Amino acid sequence: MSAKRQKRKQPLPAPGEWTFELIEAYHAEIDRVARNYGLDTYPNQIELITSEQMMDAYSSVGMPVNYHHWSFGKSFLQTEKGYRRGQMGLAYEIVINSNPCIAYLMEENTMTMQALVIAHAAYGHNSFFKGNYLFRQWTNADAIVDYLLFARNYLSECEERYGEEEVELLLDSCHALMNVGVDRYKRPAKLSLTKELTRQRERAEYLQSQVNDLWRTLPAQQIKTQTVEARRFPPEPQENLLYFIEKNAPLLEPWQREVVRIVRKIGQYFFPQRQTQVMNEGWATYWHYTLINTLFDEGLLTDSFMMEFLHSHTNVVYQPAYNEPWYRGLNPYALGFAMWQDIRRICEHPTDEDRYWFPDIAGSDWRETFDFAMRNFKDESFIAQFLSPKVMRDFRLFAILDDDHEGKLKVSAIHDEAGYRKVREILSDNYNLGSREPNLQVWNVDLRGDRSLTLRHQAYLRRPLSDSSEEVIKHVARLWGFAVKMEVAHEDGRVEVLYERHQDRRKTDKN
């Protein structure tokens, strides 16, 4: 390395203040090194913004455009308060999974921080967005910005036509269902602005006719209880509540269906991010660390630059222990960074233990293994596959079993030979959205009776629903327009009704 170092000429200047020329110079060097490592990215678009704009971006869930809603105002106020009082710093960067990949850099950052952020966001996250299967399948980087634009315009049109309040209430209800509005297994259709626009009208008409057809067999007023064995609808339970409502809620206007769809699409877009926190942040952290160190080895960076860089990096990957007051669970940056570093170690310098645990990758080419891991896993499977005993020991991981029928907590496994597999399994499950979030299904619609909708919570390990669920049921009822029932199916087979919400929109149009 030192021989290489002498070859290079002057190191890049590292003043406190950045300039556009310097950002370009640093970017060029980072880009060159990243290409050498084979990182495949979308083209970059780097935007310099003020802290105020950063807070704006925060509050509209990081999106450059978004529709208006009070909840974004709320989160802006929250962010602003925290920032002004110095309780929290703003993230140094926000990066958007779009093509070109937009990275926001804050004006307040020093030159060192800008370089770190470029490496982290514009190369780390960017390449992850482009490569990981979840993002490839679920999101459409080419169309997202256009789609958001379409959504905002459509919603403001709705506001003009039907009143802000009407739209706001509808959005409230949709937001409440956002996390049960995703298809977990089906691939969504591609988004495109022009298609969206041209097809939106015919879709509205078509949907409406379909819905009416569904109810045509019903007598308009008299509702009798039929003895005939009712046809089940939906034939199979549905997991995507918003989709089901969009397609089947009997009383929604076409524009309301479109709004449900917009919220559903945006929720779907963020779904992969929620499933790849450890991997994605770890990946970006690994790459900013590696790229900047490579530049330093080439002699392009000054010592003072490196001191500042290491200081920030160390803060990012700090992991407090369980009994420290600032413990907030596992730090995804720390865990992810450690795991990616460890994978490279296993590839380059495997121990006997590694050969036993990872026969496939021990001693393999690290770049290829990285690429494979980055493309084909999400947090849950990534941890199940790659968490090594060494990382478990380094983090001193241990598992606590909390059973509310037992008086005491139990340590079910620790970082020892007997516990490695168990710890790894539990940690993997901790990152499994399927077990972290309640399993809810659209169970039945009483087609021949009162048109009520039944949702079912399949309980798992006796975990109950939180109290806020009752509020959510009200939102479901508002969208559905008729009574909504919430049942819970216990593991022993018992089914009981949790909440019931009566609603008849034909009589009280607003509620």
Place this chain on the structure above:
Amino acid sequence: MVRIIDRRFDSKNKSAVNRQRFMRRFKGQIREAVADAIAGRSIKDLDNGESVSIPSKDLSEPQFHHGRGGIWETIFTGNDQFSSGDQINRPQGGGGGGSGKGKASKEGEGEDDFVFNLSREEFLDVFFDDLALPNLVKTQLARIQEYKSQRAGFTNDGTPANINVVRSLRGALGRRLALASPYQGRLRDLQKQLEELRETLPEDDPEIIRLKDEIGVLRAKIEAIPFIDSFDLRYNNRVKIPKPTTQAVMFCIMDVSGSMDEGKKATAKRFFMLLYLFLTRTYEHIEVVFIRHHTVAKEVNEEDFFHSRESGGTVVSSAIELMKEILHQRYLNGAWNVYGAQASDGDNWENDSPHCRELLADTILPFLQYFAYIEITPGEPQNLWREYEKLVGAHDNFAMQHIEGLPDIYPVFRELFKKKLA
């Protein structure tokens, strides 16, 4: 290829719309917070925003989550003492390494109130909203254009009353000196020649006689210069400059007898605040005199004024009497603009009301810019109202209003502002 874009000068406040929506959505809570703030504030303190706190359960965005309970198995870091199979007591109060904490935190954290700051403008907006102020008044709290005449040097013409004697005489003196100076010079020469000739020539020498004659002529000429001329006159010049008068005193009179409950006092407080706010637009310095009364009146500080409880009957004239005394003692030296504001539930000792009216009409209203009376009562006007009604036509600086709710307050001031806005 990279594109680097400078967005720093793009439109700021992208979230302004969202903030507005948020404010509208929680108008009820914000209004309550403002009402609380008003109750806690001094009536002079209207120039600050307010931090508003909303119970977070009101603005939660509910979603389906797991609640506490059931079986959870969670991974923690930094094991320093545990081995497999250890039993641990549950940590109390959710601190430390409680299992399942990660799941419940979404609800668990939500207990604190959501606090944010209203700017001064937003605060006043809500305040005004309650009082149903017309927009014109909100935006144009007009200043009184009072003219004050001020000296501005001297002029050559004016009324005799404004003649400035010193200036005029000084001018005259100068003029006399100036006009006489050629003669004086010649006179001195001639007198000198005369002295010299007298030493050599007899008194009746024709030369001396000629000099004497000439001197006499010059003397006469000097005498003929007028002592004062219309040309010399200087008048004090006074110009009128529009100037906000800078001082005002505001009398707040409130009935604190048993029948005035907290709600009525709160309404009265808004009324006093509003008047104060209007006055701040006009005057630099405002003093507030608080007089509370039941059967006897007392000058108190603001704290006692709004918060101490009294009971018993009501004799309004005691307060009017006290106001008169204070007014005449302290504020009638011409330097003060005097405003009066009285709030009561109108329930007065029957024989006292006519006395109040007379006191007001004779000893107070002539010195006041404005006197406003509000009667806070849900029912029929009381006897004080009927007496005061007689004042309305006769004094255009007197206004009264019967109030049931906050929006009724504003009309009291309507006349006042009509005048000012004109």
